[in-house]
Structures are given as C-alpha cells and as structure tokens.
Amino acid sequence: MKHRIYVVGIGPGSLQGMTLQAREILDGCDCIVGYDTYINLIRHYFPGKEFVTTGMTKEVERCRMVRDRALQGQTVAIVSSGDAGIYGMAGIMHEVAAGEDIDIEVIPGVTAASAGAALLGAPLVADTCLISLSDLLTPWEKIANRLDCAAAGDFVICLYNPASKKRADYLEKACDIILRHQPADTPAGIVRNIGREGQEVTVLTLGELRKMHLDMFCTVFIGNSQTKNIGGKLVTPRGYHL
C-alpha cells in the first residue's frame, strides 16, 4: 500500500478562509500535526480529531514525526497557516520524506499576500515580489540583494516576517534599500493578525513605514511607482483606459 501525507494550507485561520478541499482532508485524516499556534486556530473546528503540536522552530522534527506516522499506516495531515507552499511546510516535508514510498499531496490555501492585499484594497494586481525578512534560513546579504533587485524592477513588494525581537531594525534596513529606487511617499500598507481576532489594517507611506516597529504577526506591502491611495485603499492601477 502506498502511504500518503497531506500538507494543508489553512488560510488566515478561520474556517471561512479555508477551502472546501482543505476542510474535507482535515475532516478525513487520522491525525493533524502542526505548530501549536496554528493548531489552536483550527482545533475547535475538528472535534474528536487527534492533534499533535510542536514548537515553532521544530520543523524538521515535525516532518519526521509525520513521515514516521505515515509509514506506520496513518493518514496524516500537516498544516501551515496561509498556503503551505509559500513559506510553509510543503518544501521541508518533501525533503524529509524523499526516497520513501509516500505520496505527498499539497492542498493550497490563501496566503497572507492575498488575504492582506484584499483588506488593503488591490496592491498586488501588478507584478509582485514576495520576500521574507527572516534571516534564520537565508543570509541577510541575500535578502538585501533581493530587496534591491525587487525595487530596481519596480515590483510591488510584499514582506513576510517583517520583524521579530532579534531583528528589530530589519524593516528599517529594508525600507532604506527600497528608498534608493522609490520615493518616500510611495504608498504602503501593514496588515496585522489577518483574518483573526485583533485584525489591524494600516495604510501609510514608505517613509512612515521605515519608522514602524512591527511584530511577526504583520505582513507588509510596498507599492510600485504606479500604486495609489484611492479613498484610503491601496490600489495599483494596471493601465486600463478609464
């Protein structure tokens, strides 16, 4: 018998933001594994289900546990918030299960770029770069070069993991790089706790963003040269003739 693992993106966190497919897979599996913060978002939607939680930086251990349970015959789902394929568990799960007789099926979800953009208006309808400011797995020099290339290409930029206690000044450094190419009045936005309790939406400018102190629950949006503030909404016109 071929074994199977589901890697499921749950969207922002409510049942409403999950796809029907994600919900059905989670309903039907033997066990749901994930980082405890995300499991706590969905636990009450699946009463009676076995949940296994691990801490934030335990990604490899989590995937090994999922692999071992699958090899023992369990149908296991491992969850990521947002989309499991965008800064989520889909990659490391494939790496950990490489060479095993296991089918891995990734169930896509609504990523923070999409969910946050929807709240801000429509900043991402043009070409966009997604960049994580976390240097846990990527050296800062590489991140800095990507920020420079993204701004040089006049991309809209969406920043994941814009800050944490250990890298309090990364957002300021990132804005300084983008300011080499874009003016300080470029429209920008911050969305915090997307789709969850305490959701906050802020429209501001790149110059103002530079001075903000954010936490890891934020996603940041920086417009391209065309992005406008239309009645408090962040909108990037694509060039239609109105």
Next chain:
Amino acid sequence: MKHRIYVVGIGPGSLQGMTLQAREILDGCDCIVGYDTYINLIRHYFPGKEFVTTGMTKEVERCRMVRDRALQGQTVAIVSSGDAGIYGMAGIMHEVAAGEDIDIEVIPGVTAASAGAALLGAPLVADTCLISLSDLLTPWEKIANRLDCAAAGDFVICLYNPASKKRADYLEKACDIILRHQPADTPAGIVRNIGREGQEVTVLTLGELRKMHLDMFCTVFIGNSQTKNIGGKLVTPRGYHL
C-alpha cells in the same frame, strides 16, 4: 444606505478550491458578474442565480456595469479566477468605483501560483516573483527588466500569461533573459488547466522550457539556484539542516 460590491476570487475553478467565505458571498448576492469562461466554471454550483457575462477584454465595461447595479441597490459579486487581487479584477473595480458611495470588499482566493506550486511539489517556499508576460497593459521593456531583476536576485519566478497567439515568442525571450543569470539545467515546471478538466503537470529544465509552445491556460515556474527535482517534484529547499 451604503452600497456594496464584492470582488470574489473563486480559486482554480472547482467548488472544492473555493473558500467557504467565497461560496457564502456568491450564494447570498443578487447577481454574479464575470468573464464568460470563469462564469461557466461556477454557474452550476449556484442554480437559480442571475449571471451576467462579458467577453475577455471588456474589464472596464464589466466594472461599470457592476458599479451601476450596486448604485441601484443590488448586491453584486464580480468574480476572478484564482485570487481577485493577483492579476484579477480587484484593482480596476476600485478604480471604476472611486468617489462613489460604495464599499468594495475583496474576498481572496487561491491564486494560480499557489495551486500550481502545490501540484508541482514546493517550488515557492522561498522568495518569489510573480510576473505576467502579457504586454496588453505593460510594455515589454518593463516586463523584460523585471525578468532580469528577478533572475539577478535569485528569486523563484512564477510566470502568469506565459503565451498567447499574438506573443508566441515571449516565453523564449523571457527564458533567454533568465538564462543570463541561471544555468539551463535549472529545474522548471508548467501547469496547465490547474484544477480543471485536462489538468497537465510537466517538470522540465529552463533550457527545455525555452523551446516550449504554451497557451494562456498555462502557469510557468522557474526555480532559483537552490531548486531541485526530488523524485519528479520541484522543491526549493529553504536551508533546514536535515
């Protein structure tokens, strides 16, 4: 009374790939407006609903119709496939309704980058650029510069609208630009008719991709310097120690 328009991302096209929120909004609205190809994907899920379809390049007219119906008191939903905020109708809808007493609510969906990546494996778990090769609204020189910047930054690249009859050689030109920075054996992928009848998934290399003739139903993925082919799946390792 404040008027309201919903701009709804329906995901790849099946009910399974839609969020619960999108389904509820479409169930509850008076009228669903969209490009006929997308309306035909969802029409049978909402029996008895009024649908209004327009042709592919009629985006501005479509949004004006939605605005006018909303001002007359109807609750109107305008749909995009994938996510309405990523190359979808959210931007032009905000522009057309600017200055009117209308609340526009964007309901995010699963975009082709997420849905296609899930089928290919996990190419997008690292920093990613989304670039459309359509020059209907963006001059080719700007697209070419973005391709160059994206490859120079070692981003994973996801191409929307990789080809059409009028721009048969754009994918080749795009690959040539990326080949200045990445070797020809860089893993790449093509997904066609994502989540729909006739779905096709192809894993190949950047050099092979350059010679492909694609249509507008395809989404293309090109790895960064770290992307690997693991057992036929496209995976971009993020740098976890295994």
